[in-house]
Amino acid sequence: MTWKTRLTVAVVKATLAGARDILVWDSELTGLHLKVTPTGKKSFYFYYRTADQRERRPKLGDFPALKPEVARTLAYKMKSEILHGRDPSGNRKAERADAATVATLLARYLSDHAEPHKKASSTKEDRRLINKMINPAIGSVRLKAVAGADIAALINALRETPVLANRVLALLSKAFSLAESWGLRPQSSNPAKGIQRYREKPRGYFLDDAETARLWNVLDDEDQAGTTGRSITAAIRLLLLTGRRKEEVLSLEWSFVDFDRGILNLPDTKTGRITVPLPGAAAEILLALKSDPEADPRWVIRGQIPGKHLVGIQKAWERLRSKAGLEAVRLHDLRHSYGGQAMALGLSLPQLGALLAHKSPTTTQRYAHFANDHRNASAELVDQRLAQITGRTS
Structure with a gap:
């Protein structure tokens, strides 16, 4: 909505907010206008064109700190500069950019x-x-x-x-x-370009078969003794069995679980919305949690506060990993170990990247040595077969 009248304090006060911005143009000075937003904020602006016909709409100030008479005086001063070929709004932007x-x-x-x-x-x-x-x-x-x-x-x-x-x-x-x-620096002036990145050492610990078994046994012992909450041990088992990230498991909702199709529909992960397979052992854990009389109707891994999912797991993990003799292992390393197991079974790097929902192939490269180990083992099998065919003894 827009109309024209002489801007006065009475007019500004009488102009009420609407569903959209309201513009009231001053009948005395062309370009000066009041804008009233749907929230009720009232501000003065001055519209003009530069010598090269660029449109400008600088803000003069907000009412009631700035009265219409003062806004009109400021706008007249700007108009004087414009008549002399200057661009007051553009100059202000340049000054702000310089500062x-x-x-x-x-x-x-x-x-x-x-x-x-x-x-x-x-x-x-x-x-x-x-x-x-x-x-x-x-x-x-x-x-x-x-x-x-x-x-x-x-x-x-x-x-x-x-x-x-x-x-x-x-x-x-x-x-x-x-x-x-944004016009704050000249084009092609990025000072960070050309600076070489550092070579990153691969992070992560990959549990071997014996370590994985030890951890699983510790979780069994904890469940039998009841010394650690079932939500915590279940969360750790799911991390180990699915290769998902910690937050994806802790914030898992029952509505994301499709038991019939054997999948998890995760709407908000680090790489966006994804669908991942739900292995049989993981499905059994979820079914056990769902059948618990104290199960939360929304969250799979319920927290100590009713209606909230589990959030604090690090302290319990440090105790459990120490009991399993895995002091250096992080929770995220369970995801790495899942990837290592997948590579040991012969998955290609692209297949593993899809399984773990990696955004970049570079991330999957950390598992390349597992692929090399698998190729080496395959080569040994071929060599043994050829040895039988050719009669070699070594």
Whole structure:
């Protein structure tokens, strides 16, 4: 809705919010107008075109801090600059860009990119890296003055933790790329480009058959003794049997489980919506949980608080892994071990990537040595067969 009248305090107060933005144009000064949002916020703007016909709509201020008379005075001053060929709004943007710092850019990266487009967990990690690693080092540096040497020095300071260094580098590269698209830096000026990533050492522990059996026996003992909650031991068993991530198991809902088709429909994982197979042993565990009189109607792994799923498992895991003689093993290593078992059975890397729902083939490469071991074992079998055929004794 829009109309024209002379803007006064009485007019502004009388203009009530509607379902959409309301624009009230000033009849005295062309371009000056009041905008009232559906939330009731009232602000003054001044619309004009530059000498090269670019449209501008700078905000003058909010009512009641800014009265219509003062807004009109500000707009007249801007109009005078425009008549002399200047672009007051554009100049202000340029001044803000000149004064912007790395911290300014990263704040906008979080609000305009990470929060709308990335998962909450990823945004939380980005915010941690910004607050703990980046801003203390270069946050106060003027954005337009940042050079490759500044980024290289920061990354070099993190060389003892290559995974962390690479994550910081990737975040900065994306942020400075956005700075170019936002007009905060010249095109093709990304200072993070060309800085070499560190080689990352493969992380993760792969349980062998004996270690897996030990862990399973400890879980059996705990269930029989009743010293650990069934939700915890069931969650660990499911991690071992399905290769899923911890949060995918802990936040599993009964509506995600399709017993008839033998699948889990996971709507919100690290790689988006996925469907994964439900092995027979895992299905038996789920059926036992479902038949428990104290089962939660929504959550598979119920927590201590009614109506909530289990969240705190690390302390119990540390006790159980110690009992099994697996002090160095992380919960996430159960997923790695699942992948290792799959490779030992002859799955190809692409097949394993699909099974574990990896987003990038690079992630699956950590299991390549299992593929090599399988090929070596296959070659030995072929050699033995040829030895029989040719009569070789060795």
